């Protein structure tokens with residue numbers, strides 16, 4: 001058995017780069033340092049179904065094994081014919097594949113969108129309005145004496161986040177956890193809130209009101225009510241004092257405020273609170289980005305087109321209008337007439353109304369495993385998995401790029417190779433039909 005060190009975990013936005021993989025032949029049989037979720041991505045689960053060959057659905061609705069050439073031909077025909085193709089996913093693949101996808105979208109006049117539109121998209125809208133005062137993880141570990149997790153539960157969703165940045169001893173925080181005040185804001189008593197020094201049990205869907213009261217209090221105004229969002233006035237005043245007295249504070253925030261009432265307005269108030277706290281000490285924030293390379297897609301899309309997600313190439317000039325050009329908008333308005341899904345599972349994670357449209361239109365899935373999306377797909381192209389079977393670049397949640405390692409070999413094409421072949425064939429079809 002061989003030990004491969006310094007492997008990067010291809011699961012969550014924490015993007016841990018200290019994983020050790022235990023390898024036997026061309027199989028990862030174990031890990032060290034990875035959390036339970038990371039470990040289960042690296043190690044094949046007995047019984048889990050991995051596509052070893054491309055598939056196409058026949059006239060009886062059955063999936064039939066085929067070659068890459070045949071599946072790519074079918075997929076290219078779908079994309080070349082479609083008037084309003086949607087290309088969705090992208091957050092579980094590397095930046096080179098994402099760049100190849102942007103080129104394919106531009107050449108097929110498609111709409112290209114990633115999981116941000118169902119995740120931290122509201123945070124993107126907010127930062128475009130009011131700003132983005134962030135820092136890197138190293139600064140949190142070395143300097144932060146006040147750490148806030150607002151609307152997120154890292155113990156379940158980013159399991160090593162706390163140990164790497166809060167419990168860790170840093171240059172100016174030699175005692176680790178005991179040098180920091182940990183605040184969790186969550187309506188539920190979560191496993192993360194159980195570790196906190198202060199748990200603010202905000203009323204569900206009332207984060208905006210609470211943030212507003214905190215900002216007013218911070219600026220020296222009286223809070224108008226005895227209780228805001230279920231939190232007594234004195235508790236709000238006490239927590240604002242903790243934030244104002246921070247030498248270096250960090251606000252991590254998640255789906256609890258991007259998905260609840262107010263969405264992007266919750267985030268822009270949180271950003272303004274963070275900015276205003278810099279009148280007292282140093283305060284920054286970091287969105288708890290979900291997939292290991294959701295940030296990478298928004299980076300690639302922005303430097304290629306000027307826009308981070310929901311990008312419409314229909315006129316040949318990129319256009320951006322979340323609310324109209326998001327994946328769920330296009331599916332629910334029945335505007336999309338074909339869909340290519342890559343490195344994502346909308347079949348499991350989109351609302352029913354969007355799935356109804358997916359069932360009506362041709363769906364191409366570039367996906368290694370059997371998922372609810374491949375159940376809806378007409379063409380399945382299985383890739384080698386980034387970070388295990390092929391290398392590539394990913395961006396951590398606060399924008400640090402890290403090179404993913406190839407640990408074992410695979411006969412399958414990478415996402416980038418599939419997309420490049422697909423683009424070559426689509427262009428041939430389009431040129432021939434002119």
Ligand code: SF4
Pocket residue numbers: 009010011012013014015016033034035036037038039158159160161
């Ligand atoms: S915390 Fe995230 S990146 Fe780190 S090992 Fe777990 S799943 Fe992987």
